[in-house]
Amino acid sequence: MFRKRQCFLVLTGLLLSTLALAACGNNGGTGASDEDGAEASQQGEAARSELLIGVIPAQGSNQMEEGADKLAGILQEALGYEVRAEVYPDYNGVVEAMGADKVQMAYLGPLTYVEAHERYGVEAIVTQLIEGKPYYYSYLITQADSPYETFEDVEAHAADIRFAFGDISSTSGSLIPGIALKDAGLFESQQAHSFASVVYTGDHTATALAVQNGQQDIGAIDSAYFNNLVKQGTIDGDKLKIVWESEPLFQYPWAVTGGVGEQDRAIIRDAMLAIDDPVILSAFGGASGFTEAANADYAAIRDAAIADGRLQTAD
Template sequence: MFRKRQSFLVLTCLLISCLLVAACGNQKNTDTGEAANQAGQNNEKRDEMLIGVIPAQGSNQMELGADKLASLLAEKLGYNVRAEIYPDYNGVVEAMGAGKVQMSYLGPLTYVEAHERYDVRAIVTQLIGGKPFYYSYLIAPADSSYNTLDDVVKQAGNIRFAFGDISSTSGSLIPGIALKKAGVFKTQQEHQFKSVTYTGDHTSTALAIQNKMQDVGAIDSAYYNNLVKQGKIDGSKIKTIWQSEELFQYPWAVVNSISESDIQIIRETMLAITDADILNAFGGASGFIEANNEDYASIRQAAIADGRIKPRQ
């Protein structure tokens, strides 16, 4: 009787051991399968990338260059790439945050805002005359009596002032700071000017000054000079009355879901671009160069000083 019980206990222990081994094996296979599936998802080929472009020069002027850039990147990346010119600067930032746009052409201020909100990453910027810098200009009709920033401040009550897009670095942030320091501007509703208008882009600002619809306007130097070069603006009818310090050029930024290998392909492709349609669409660029977040430290500080973003704790 004792031997039967002993044999029964041994068989029971063996059975339990087998069941435990089988369960562990199944769990291991499941874990391995899930890991493999996850790895497959992480390495899955992207089907499409959308490039969001701010309307710095007006959408019509930028469309051809943006579309040609998208086609070139699609050829190199091996999947569909589209470009879309957004109606305003902030729209591109929000589209990146919503996952609709994976790569974007941003102004320095909009890049800083996008980086703070959504941790996007600058990878490339444009060169103008071989240098990655530009300026904010204040421009006026050539026969205007306003010749300096001091003239604008002293005669603010007679001046119809034009900014570009409210989120533009050269068309709003930098000249706005200068005018705030001079005590003649706080907001579109609170100022000492005859009127304050936001035109939406640099081309519209230049045309408004040329046609004397506005008296003084804030504009990107590179876009302004390119408009004159292309004959879209008559440079003899406009004068520059103020220039800011150097500003680092507009960045091309990507979201975190873009792989390092794709970023490298994008960089190598853009650094090799010589197509005039692409270069002219982005301020008359002479080429492209690598960029990173640190290049926009001064713009970040200006945005903090102007209350556009809050400093990180």
């Protein structure tokens, strides 16, 4: 009897010990330290198998594609999983792809970015530097031998001018010059304006070539892309001149969706800040490098988009 009772006590003790250990394990799961939580979060981020980058067609697609592919290779090595890049045919396509989680990182124009941030909560993390500064301008350009020298000349001779915007969603190729022309009473839409004609070329390279070749009289263009096209010899700087320049605009952001965790965002930032490859830098406006960016840097563009009726907010 004593031996049976002794065995019973031993078994009972083992059972209680097992239950106590299980309880400790459960308490650890619900009351884990921040360190444990961070480790779990990192494991979750590491589970990502692919990052897709979408790129807007700000410049000729071949050059953009080459630069984007090289960038994808650098980020793939830094992140440790597959990274691919795709140049989209239009700005809105990139935004919709981010909203559908078909793209997790994108190179966006400032206007496209504020729209994507408002609709899908994407966040700017990096932008490019041009001659060491994160700013650019909207230019109005014309042929060097044209009679137009100033914005006032454009106003006075609008009825004779064939006007070219870039992509309708471009900040420097549409939004900012469009606001200036609206303020002057020259433009409301492609159907309602004071010009001989108004077209949208689709990108900055097409605008510059259309003006240089005499197909259009005045074109709206990004200053950084204009200067880079001259530097590359794509256009002849001696055949073109600038008749108007906007206020400084914060440069194009690289933005990520909410599904890209903080650890991966930091890796992407560090990798891009270290880039000095001329193929990559040249593809994105002739950049001199990259620097950090944040949503607050695009407040002025957001305000302009709201004022122009381009952006509907929940505020």
